[in-house]
Amino acid sequence: MPAIVVEATDLTSPLFVVRTWALLAGCLSFSLVASMDAPEPHGTPLSRCRFRTFWTLCMFTWCCFFVLTFLIHLLRVIQFHSLIPVSWKNLTVSVAALGALMCLSASVVFSWIVADHRNPSPRAVAAAVASGLTFLAYAVEAGVICTRDREQRGYMASVPGLLKILQFWGGCQMIPLVALVLLVRHSLVLAEASGLYSADEAWRLWVSAAVYNLALLMSLTSVVIILGDCTGRCPLPFDRFLAIFSLLGVLLYMVATVICFTKVLLLRKNGHNFTNDGSELVVMETVIASTTLLAYTVDFAFSIKLLYDRCHT
Structure with a gap:
C-alpha cells in the first residue's frame, strides 16, 4: 500500500487549485438551491412538469460531479490513485470535460429558470453565478490536462x-x-x-x-x-x-x-x-x-x- 505523502508542490499545482475551485463552486451551487424552496411556476401542467424536471437535473448534475471531483481530489492528494483499477489519466480528463459540459447545461437551464420566474430570489441568482463558475473550473481543468505532454495525458485528452x-x-x-x-x-x-x-x-x-x-x-x-x-x-x-x-x-x-x-x-x-x-x-x-x-x-x-x-x- 502506498504511503500517504502530501507535498507542498501538490497543494500549489494548477490541477489542485482548479479542482478545489470546482469543489467550492459546485458545493455553493447545490447548497444555495437546496436551502431555498423551489418556486412553484405558473402556467400549464406541462410548464410545471418541465420546471421540476430541469430543477432536479441541475441538482443532480452539481451533486454528482461534486462527489466525483471530491473522490478524485482525495485519491490524488493521498496518492492512492494507483490502486484504482482504471486508467487514471483518462478518468480525470473525462470527468473534467463531462463536468464542464454538464455544468454548462445546468448553468443555462437554471439561468433560464431564474429568468422565467417573476421575482427571482438573491439565492437563485447567486446559485446561477456559482454554477457558471463551476463550469469555468471544469473547463480550465480539462484545458490544463489537455495541454500536458503527450506522455502524461491519455487518449480521452x-x-x-x-x-x-x-x-x-x-x-x-x-x-x-x-x-x-x-x-x-x-x-x-x-x-x-x-x-x-x-x-x-x-x-x-x-x-x-x-x-x-x-x-x-x-x-x-x-x-x-x-x-x-x-x-x-x-x-x-x-x-x-x-x-x-x-x-x-x-x-x-x-x-x-x-x-x-x-x-x-x-x-x-x-x-x-x-x-x-x-x-x-x-x-x-x-x-x-x-x-x-x-x-x-x-x-x-x-x-x-x-x-x-x-x-x-
Whole structure:
C-alpha cells in the first residue's frame, strides 16, 4: 500500500487549485438551491412538469460531479490513485470535460429558470453565478490536462476522446427531453395543453427514443472500455471497433436529426411561434441532436484517417 505523502508542490499545482475551485463552486451551487424552496411556476401542467424536471437535473448534475471531483481530489492528494483499477489519466480528463459540459447545461437551464420566474430570489441568482463558475473550473481543468505532454495525458485528452465525451453528453441531455416528450404524448392533460403531438406522430417519438438510447449505450461502452484499459480485449482491433461505433452513431443521429427538423417544420406549419409550452423542447432537442451528429461525423473522420494511416505504414 502506498504511503500517504502530501507535498507542498501538490497543494500549489494548477490541477489542485482548479479542482478545489470546482469543489467550492459546485458545493455553493447545490447548497444555495437546496436551502431555498423551489418556486412553484405558473402556467400549464406541462410548464410545471418541465420546471421540476430541469430543477432536479441541475441538482443532480452539481451533486454528482461534486462527489466525483471530491473522490478524485482525495485519491490524488493521498496518492492512492494507483490502486484504482482504471486508467487514471483518462478518468480525470473525462470527468473534467463531462463536468464542464454538464455544468454548462445546468448553468443555462437554471439561468433560464431564474429568468422565467417573476421575482427571482438573491439565492437563485447567486446559485446561477456559482454554477457558471463551476463550469469555468471544469473547463480550465480539462484545458490544463489537455495541454500536458503527450506522455502524461491519455487518449480521452485527444480530440477523438473529447468528441466521445461530447457524444456521451448529447445522449445524457436527451434523457430528460425524451422523458418530457413521452409525458406529453401519454398524458391526456398535457397533450391537450400543448397540442403538439398527435397519434400520427407517435412513431417519430419512439424512433427518436430508441435512437438516443442505442447511441448513448454505444458511447458509454466506448468510454468504459477506454477507462478500464480493456482495449486489448476487444474481439476486433480497437481502432476498427471505434470506427464502427462512430459510423453507427452518424447513421442513428442522422435519423434523429431528420425527425427533429420534421417536428420543427410541423410546428411552423401549425402556426407555433416556439414560445408555447412544449415548443422549446423540440428546438432544444434539434440543437442537441445536430451538435451530437456533428461530433459523431468528425469522430468518424478521425477514425477513418487513423485506419488509413495504419494501413499505409
